[in-house]
Amino acid sequence: xxxxxxxxxxxxxxxxxxxxxxxxxxxxxxxxxxxxxxxxxxxxxxxxxxxxxxxxxxxxxxxxxxxxxxxxxxxxxxxxxxxxxxxxxxxxxxxxxxxxxxxxxxxxxxxxxxxxxxxxxxxxxxxxxxxxxxxxxxxxxxxxxxxxxxxxxxxxxxxxxxxxxxxxxxxxxxxxxxxxxxxxxxxxxxxxxxxxxxxxxxxxxxxxxxxxxxxxx
Amino acid sequence: xxxxxxxxxxxxxxxxxxxxxxxxxxxxxxxxxxxxxxxxxxxxxxxxxxxxxxxxxxxxxxxxxxxxxxxxxxxxxxxxxxxxxxxxxxxxxxxxxxxxxxxxxxxxxxxxxxxxxxxxxxxxxxxxxxxxxxxxxxxxxxxxxxxxxxxxxxxxxxxxxxxxxxxxxxxxxxxxxxxxxxxxxxxxxxxxxxxxxxxxxxxxxxxxxxxxxxx
Numbered sequence: 137x138x139x140x141x142x143x144x145x146x147x148x149x150x151x152x153x154x155x156x157x158x159x160x161x162x163x164x165x166x167x168x169x170x171x172x173x174x175x176x177x178x179x180x181x182x183x184x185x186x187x188x189x190x191x192x193x194x195x196x197x198x199x200x201x202x203x204x205x206x207x208x209x210x211x212x213x214x215x216x217x218x219x220x221x222x223x224x225x226x227x228x229x230x231x232x233x234x235x236x237x238x239x240x241x242x243x244x245x246x247x248x249x250x251x252x253x254x255x256x257x258x259x260x261x262x263x264x265x266x267x268x269x270x271x272x273x274x275x276x277x278x279x280x281x282x283x284x285x286x287x288x289x290x291x292x293x294x295x296x297x298x299x300x301x302x303x304x305x306x307x308x309x310x311x312x313x314x315x316x317x318x319x320x321x322x323x324x325x326x327x328x329x330x331x332x333x334x335x336x337x338x339x340x341x342x343x344x345x346x347x348x349x350x351x352x353x
Numbered sequence: 354x355x356x357x358x359x360x361x362x363x364x365x366x367x368x369x370x371x372x373x374x375x376x377x378x379x380x381x382x383x384x385x386x387x388x389x390x391x392x393x394x395x396x397x398x399x400x401x402x403x404x405x406x407x408x409x410x411x412x413x414x415x416x417x418x419x420x421x422x423x424x425x426x427x428x429x430x431x432x433x434x435x436x437x438x439x440x441x442x443x444x445x446x447x448x449x450x451x452x453x454x455x456x457x458x459x460x461x462x463x464x465x466x467x468x469x470x471x472x473x474x475x476x477x478x479x480x481x482x483x484x485x486x487x488x489x490x491x492x493x494x495x496x497x498x499x500x501x502x503x504x505x506x507x508x509x510x511x512x513x514x515x516x517x518x519x520x521x522x523x524x525x526x527x528x529x530x531x532x533x534x535x536x537x538x539x540x541x542x543x544x545x546x547x548x549x550x551x552x553x554x555x556x557x558x559x560x561x562x563x564x565x566x567x568x
Contacts, residue, residue: 175435182430204449212426216419223415237415238506263455265447 186210193273193315203319206265211272214279215244218343221282222350240346247339248272255320255332262323271339274316278340281308282347289352301348309344313337383473386439390477393436396428397485400511404492404504418507429514432482433521440470440478443525459525482522486515 186209219240252267260267285301316336321329384390400421403410407417437443442462449455470478489511496504 178434206447206449209426212422216422220415220419237418238503242506261454263449266449266455 182207182209186213189269189273190276193276203262203266203270206263206269208265208269208272211244211248211269211275214272214275215241218244218275218279218282221279221286222346243342243346244272244275247342251335251339254335255324258324258328258331260320260323260332262320267320270316270319271336274312274319274340275343277308277311277315278305278343278347281305281344282350285347285350286352289350293351305344305348309340312340316340383471385471386474389436389439390474392431393440393478394481396424396431397481397515400424400428401485401488404507404511414503418504421507422510425511425514429518432518436478437518437522437525440474441522441526442470443522445521445525459521459528461525461528482515482519486512486519489515 185205185207189207189210219237222240223237248268248271251271252264255262255267256264262270281304284304288297288300288304291297313333313336317333320336321332324332403417403421403424407421411417433445437445444460444462445458447455447457489508493505493508493512496502496508
């Protein structure tokens with residue numbers, strides 16, 4: 137390699153090619169120069185990636201953003217906000233909502249892990265974290281449903297409010313399931329699609345059930 | 354450029370150096386990345402302290418849970434993306450190529466750059482990296498045996514996040530040449546534009562081992 141080093145120093149031989157990779161990835165070279173700038177750049181880039189994924193969930197079509205550039209920030213934020221909104225239910229007026237908060241958390245993450253393992257055991261080609269990423273991001277419609285339900289419950293908790301909540305939750309549940317199926321089912325062989333979709337259906341059904349049966353104190 | 358200065362006394366440096374005053378000061382400092390060092394320890398230690406003294410801070414379980422979880426997540430992100438790179442020149446990430454196969458890439462900086470890290474920084478990095486998962490494991494057993502099970506999810510999350518970073522960086526450190534050459538060969542197999550290119554950095558010129566590179 138000593139010969140190559142000489143070649144690149146020499147003036148008459150042009151050095152061609154790109155030094156940094158502009159494809160939205162981290163490039164250690166330009167980040168080594170200063171401390172403040174690149175950290176902000178890294179943060180902004182990650183935030184934009186997360187935002188892009190949220191948009192892709194709301195308009196589900198085949199996108200490589202959700203699948204290839206996976207991250208778990210979105211699922212974390214969604215999980216925490218959903219768990220926070222499910223606080224203050226009538227079941228636990230004595231305690232400070234401790235177990236129920238942790239329950240929602242565990243249900244979402246453990247459920248997602250189980251679905252992922254299931255799809256991997258069925259021979260899926262998608263990787264572990266990609267699947268977690270998709271399942272987590274597709275909780276977004278249900279989080280929106282939870283928000284709407286809480287607002288509706290502020291107005292009153294009669295039959296009308298229940299019907300509104302039911303419609304909203306069912307619609308969002310369908311949206312979540314369709315969105316995640318659109319991303320996940322493709323990675324399976326055709327005769328196994330139903331086997332993969334069923335646990336996803338169950339997962340979002342449980343979350344929808346928690347949302348629908350939420351009654352504030 | 355200006356001719357390189359021979360620096361016989363300072364063994365930490367590469368021979369190519371332009372020797373401005375600023376850089377001399379930088380080289381002599383024991384800690385060259387004070388902010389990175391601070392943040393490396395700040396999030397981890399705050400998470401542990403909050404967990405230990407959560408009763409003093411707030412009565413609400415939820416507030417403590419969310420705070421500690423956020424601290425752990427910020428710690429994971431900053432150690433993985435920033436402090437490892439700056440303090441010890443190691444980096445690891447996951448990459449999904451065109452076929453949808455996922456690769457774990459472990460990169461180690463071979464030639465120290467101008468603002469290379471010092472021994473003190475490296476020591477702080479590794480100590481912080483190793484001691485905290487151990488502390489969270491201790492918390493795991495204490496939570497289990499004192500039956501405060503509502504904290505168990507949080508402790509497990511803490512252990513997983515911190516151990517993931519520990520494992521990744523140890524793999525980087527020990528993997529060295531083998532891992533990076535495996536990563537390069539996987540780039541050669543998928544002939545499209547690679548998302549990341551392996552590079553060895555010396556002061557001014559960068560050797561690219563991409564699709565047109567030669568070995």
